[in-house]
Structures are given as C-alpha cells and as structure tokens.
Amino acid sequence: MxxxxxxxxxxxxxxxxxxxxxxxxxxxxxxxxxxxxxxxxxxxxxxxxxDHQLSPGASDTPAGVAEGAAAGGVVGAAVGATSAPLTGPFGAIVGGLVGAHIGSLFSFSKMKNKGEAETDGDxxxxxxxxxxxxxxxxxxxxxxxxxxxxxxxxxxxxxxxxxxxxxxxxxxxxxxxxxxxxxxxxxxxxxxx
The missing domain is CATH 3.30.70 (Alpha-Beta Plaits)
Structure with missing residues (x-):
C-alpha cells in the first residue's frame, strides 16, 4: 500500500x-x-x-412495515365488523381502507432512526x-x-x-x-x- x-x-x-x-x-x-x-x-x-441494501436511516423499515400491517389489520377488522350491519359488504372494504391507512402511518414512524436529521448537511x-x-x-x-x-x-x-x-x-x-x-x-x- x-x-x-x-x-x-x-x-x-x-x-x-x-x-x-x-x-x-x-x-x-x-x-x-x-x-x-x-x-x-x-x-x-x-x-x-x-450502495446499501437499505437506505441510511431505514434500518427498522422491515419491522415497521410488519408492525404497521398488524396494527392496520386489527383496526381494519374492527372497523369492518362494526360497520358491516350498516354498510353490508362494503364494511369489509371500508375496514380494509381504514386499516391500510392506519398501518401506513404506524410503519412510517418506524422507518427513520430516532434523532436522525432529514438532510445530510452535517x-x-x-x-x-x-x-x-x-x-x-x-x-x-x-x-x-x-x-x-x-x-x-x-x-x-x-x-x-x-x-x-x-x-x-x-x-x-x-x-x-x-x-x-x-x-x-x-x-x-x-x-x-
């Protein structure tokens, strides 16, 4: 060298x-x-x-997506079951949409390491x-x-x-x-x- x-x-x-x-x-x-x-x-x-398998700061993304899917599934099932008597077969669709939205919000909170800056300025x-x-x-x-x-x-x-x-x-x-x-x-x- x-x-x-x-x-x-x-x-x-x-x-x-x-x-x-x-x-x-x-x-x-x-x-x-x-x-x-x-x-x-x-x-x-x-x-x-x-350069990397995961983007810098996204080390918890796979776990966050799994947790988000689980949380969304629970919320979606509850909303679908509750709204089914009023909306009929559309209750499951509404429950799925609400659950997907809740799950995505939950998983986004896990995708960035805590305390990590949004830019690479430093x-x-x-x-x-x-x-x-x-x-x-x-x-x-x-x-x-x-x-x-x-x-x-x-x-x-x-x-x-x-x-x-x-x-x-x-x-x-x-x-x-x-x-x-x-x-x-x-x-x-x-x-x-």
Missing part, C-alpha cells in the same frame, strides 16, 4: 492539466490514476444497484464528492518515495491546477489504476493553506 494524494476536478481538460503537472513534478505515469467518481448512492455495490465532508478524481501514489508502504517528489509536492501540483477537495488515502495504484479504491470510504481531506 502507498500513501495516495487525490484531488477532485469537474472538467476533463482539468484532469489532463493535472496529469501533466504531476508528470512535470517528477511523478511516474504508472503511479498516477484518473477516473470518474459517481454520486453517493450510485456505485452499484449491491445486486440491485446502489455529513457533507464525510461523503466523497462526485466528479473526476486524479490520484498519485507518493510513498510506498516501506516509507520510500514513489517518485522524485513527496506528498507536499503532489498537493502543491494539484492546487496549482485548481483541484478541490484534496484528500489523503492509503491504497495501491498499479499501472495507472487505483485498484483498491473504495468510493464509500470517508475521505480524509487535506487542510487548505
């Missing part, structure tokens, strides 16, 4: 300038990787697509931004430099060409491919100067 410095860009032309800047700073071409990072939730990590720096990413391996696991320059040189080179959200990570770049990149990992942002 190596120490990797990566910067985010929005345009393909910026990516090519960043690659040239890193090559000019002495980094070997096979230690530089450039690729597009999808938006959060669109990394196709599960068999049905997406998690903005904990989620990797989408866009083009240019990464360079700057140090090998044994501590030796992977190129003619160091971490500071890579950060400076990326800043000179307008990189934003520069991050530090551990990983392996082989032949220009960051082989163990995890789009769901929390980025470790490099402080701005």
């Amino acid at each position: 190596s120490t990797i410095i990566a910067g985010h860009f929005q345009l393909q032309e910026e990516v090519e300038r960043a690659r040239q800047q890193l090559l000019g700073a002495g980094f070997a071409e096979e230690r530089i990787s450039a690729f597009f990072v999808n938006q959060p939730g669109q990394h196709d990590r599960t068999p049905i697509g997406g 998690n903005a720096d904990r989620v990797r931004k989408s866009g083009m990413l240019v990464a360079v391996a700057v140090a090998l696991a044994d501590g030796t430099a992977a190129a003619a320059t160091d971490e500071g040189g890579a950060i400076d080179a990326l800043r000179r060409v307008g990189a934003h959200h520069i991050e530090r990570a551990a990983g392996t770049i082989v032949g220009g491919d960051w082989v163990d990149f995890d789009p769901l990992s929390e980025p470790q942002l490099v402080a701005s100067e």
